[in-house]
Amino acid sequence: xxxxxxxxEELQEIVDNNRLVLFMKGTPEQPQxxxxxxxxxxxxxxGQPFVTVNILTDHRAIPSVCAWSDFPTMPQIFVHxxxxxxxxxxxxxxxxxxxxxxxxxxxxx
Amino acid sequence: xxxxxxxxxxxxKVVPDAEVEASDLHGSGDHFxxxxxxxxxxxxxxLQRQRPILNHFKPHIAQNIVHALDLKCxxxxxxxxxxxxxxxxxxxxxxxxxxxIRRPDKE
Numbered sequence: 001x002x003x004x005x006x007x008x009e010e011l012q013e014i015v016d017n018n019r020l021v022l023f024m025k026g027t028p029e030q031p032q033x034x035x036x037x038x039x040x041x042x043x044x045x046x047g048q049p050f051v052t053v054n055i056l057t058d059h060r061a062i063p064s065v066c067a068w069s070d071f072p073t074m075p076q077i078f079v080h081x082x083x084x085x086x087x088x089x090x091x092x093x094x095x096x097x098x099x100x101x102x103x104x105x106x107x108x109x
Numbered sequence: 110x111x112x113x114x115x116x117x118x119x120x121x122k123v124v125p126d127a128e129v130e131a132s133d134l135h136g137s138g139d140h141f142x143x144x145x146x147x148x149x150x151x152x153x154x155x156l157q158r159q160r161p162i163l164n165h166f167k168p169h170i171a172q173n174i175v176h177a178l179d180l181k182c183x184x185x186x187x188x189x190x191x192x193x194x195x196x197x198x199x200x201x202x203x204x205x206x207x208x209x210i211r212r213p214d215k216e
Contacts, residue, residue: 035179072163072171085155
């Protein structure tokens with residue numbers, strides 16, 4: 001497998017090819033930050049598969065992802081290629097039903 | 110290390126009309142829960158509400174002066190309905206899992 005370099009093109013490809021993507025510290029099984037865990041818990045509530053990217057595996061990851069998305073904190077959640085924000089927004093949008101709606105709406109496009 | 114008062118003043122620079130409340134979750138000056146209540150958030154999506162504030166704190170986050178920032182940007186109506194808890198990402202009970210705690214300045 002070719003080396004992953006966290007380039008904007010590579011990152012864009014991940015969110016373009018997966019409807020639900022979570023950039024997080026650690027993994028859903030072993031989260032390394034409470035915010036990342038909260039984001040992962042919210043996505044698990046959706047009952048849909050999602051892709052996670054552990055940004056602690058490479059020191060280049062956090063600066064690269066944050067510069068590409070223009071969002072300074074982790075975790076970051078992407079729905080149908082669009083950044084919705086961090087764990088606070090994910091929870092807010094889940095509770096209001098907006099997140100579920102966004103997933104459905106993206107399917108028909 | 111920064112103070113709750115500093116956080117409030119900095120957020121007000123970005124959203125001047127806002128009612129701002131900052132809680133230093135650990136007393137360590139780097140984990141904050143911040144509630145921002147503004148009429149100007151009417152009809153604005155959650156990410157767009159946070160972006161100007163996050164952009165303002167970008168240097169502090171990048172340098173880890175502010176390590177954790179849990180932002181709640183609400184309209185006055187939403188604030189009226191919202192609960193009285195703050196999220197602590199490094200709660201002591203279960204490491205890394207985060208716990209909901211009472212906002213420290215509330216009884």
